[in-house]
Amino acid sequence: MDTILRAASEVVGVELSDPVDLGGNPRSIVLRCRTASGGSVVVKKYGTDPEGLRAFTGEAAGLSLRLAGPELLGVDDSVPLLVMEDLGSAPTLADVLLGDDPRAALDGLSAWARGLGRLSVASVHRRADLTSLSARYGLGVPSWDEEPWIARYAAGFPSALAGIGVETPPELGEELERIAATGADEYLAFTPGDTCPDNNLLTPDGLRLLDFESACYQPVFMTAAYCRMPFATCWCVFTLPAGLAERIEETYRAEVVEAYPELVEDEIWQPGVRRAVALWTVYLTTNLIPRMAEDRPAHRTRRPVPTLWQLLRHRWEMASTLEESPAFAETMRLLLRDVAGGWDVPPLPGYPAFGG
Template identity: 65%
Template sequence: MWKPVRRRMEDAGTNEILRAAGELLGTRLCEPVGLGGSSRTAVLRCRTAEGRSVIVKAYTGGPDALRGFTAEAAGLTLGLAGPPLLGVDPEVPLLVLADLGDSPTLADLLLGTDPKAAEEGLLAWARGLGTLAARSVGRDEELAGLWARYDRGMPTWAQEPWIAKAAAEFPRVLEAAGMAAPVGLDGELARIVTAVGAEYPAFTPGDTCPDNNLITPEGLRLLDFEVACFQSVFLTAAYCRMPFSTCWCVFDLPGGLARRIEAAYRAAVVPVYPALAEDAVWEDGIRRAVAVWTVNATVRLLPRTVEDGPMHRTRRPVPTRRQVLRHRWETAAATDGFPAFAETMRLLLREVAGGWAADPLPGYPCFRYDGATRDS
């Protein structure tokens, strides 16, 4: 997220951002360098009059941007993870953050050539998320109070029924693809939604994808708290098994390694939720979470596979939408306890993906050896 784009930001909007951020810090900011951002944000690395480097993140005025600002301001103020928060201006709105430097992201390691560094990065990522979750239990009311402090009129992520919305849209997406939903699917989706929504809640930055995690000399540092919230630990743990439920940096992980990173996350949360030590409890929760994320991915991506394309505009290598969806469906087709859902996945593989001219999802570049994926 914070890898420099190496272009100067000199427009009037940038000048206004620098002025507002400088007033927050009580200093003048200069030498802005754009770090990418998104359609919702502008992210600048700036220098203070004293020579210190800081990050300024400003948000546009749209609903998604305003909710992202409130979530990030509240999540970082909670103080459990992320870069130190140096200032908040709810009116612009913008944040000023400590600069964590140019360490590689987990995505850089996974797309690189050093399997040991990538494996260590994955384990650090899983342990870091699990430790964060464990430290946060019982602080959900505190986060709600911080949301109220920075509220810009948008509902919290806890109030956003995104799981139920995706489940309701799923049959219509199937119908648009020319496929009828199997008998019993609606009832199974209702059971999945009810169970995963609030069980074993813990804090998460929300977008825990590989490019939002810096691997620094001091260890893992999490970035991007625009979807910060309390959610079921299973929804975070599913990122280990799938892997990376909502991300662009999705390739196939060696099976043994996928289980080890999941175990690292689980070991960190069991002390605060002892019931998760029971394999039956853990497996049932993970199955439901994988189903939730697979429904979400299908609703988001299937309408965009009429013409296939890469999952990221600029990063390479990167899979295509069809490759990722087929991989999601293959993983979810083995879901026990939900026969109609598993049958839906098999039908999608046969009736939809069967007509795609797309190569199977390859392994992560860092783990490839002589054209094959190494097992760990």
């Protein structure tokens, strides 16, 4: 801790003290520290393993674009760490969704979708800048913009399922390859990479985004799928009232069409979002397979929270309706029958804020 404080103090030229642990994750330590003048900053120190280094590069480059997120105050790539503006303790989108005020939850969802849409529009012509910044802060590990993770997960999915005894249709591999490739380099926009509810502060000045560790450019459909599913890779997942996911998705889309007017056409938008739903389902399922044998809460400390089995079954049910990808839809039905069929858990409930 002393080493982190000394390095961070040198970066900003101000003595920092009284660190408070804000949680972090396996890749990083996040601290709120007091400045000599009585203010505060947030210090984020990253691990030196490949994932920690990639997270540092993503966050340093993503915040340096200055399109969203807290102001970046200093970077030390030798530790590595960065110091950023402290955005305070405003409620997150997760807080209001898990609360008891439906109006606050609806306003929070709308602000989230609108803010992400405006970020997408503002970022369309800045990809070269992110590439340059990623090279500047690169520490020998490919950035998320360079890492072909979508294609890699799609290619590995059939063998991942074979490892748990699920025999997939022969056409699945080729179908997934087409899903991953179609539109992969079209309708791109910047994303912090993890826009889950707990990474979005609802401040008096509006939505403020946190956690840029996976910052990259992706097709806007990948963010639209976060609206539809909702929250593709997150723990704070419950069901929304009928029609609300569609309204939130349209809020995002209404912003994005300023940059990509052709996305007003359902013939382009709907297949793109459905492909993204499939890809996020592949990503989530692959990552949860090692933890699938025993059910547990999807978050270590937050409550209420779904269990892993509730979450996976809900994702597979949604993806099983993607009939334009028949081999993938059939695979989802196999998972529901052969894996989730033995899970004695209730259906995923609704968000508490909406009476779930």
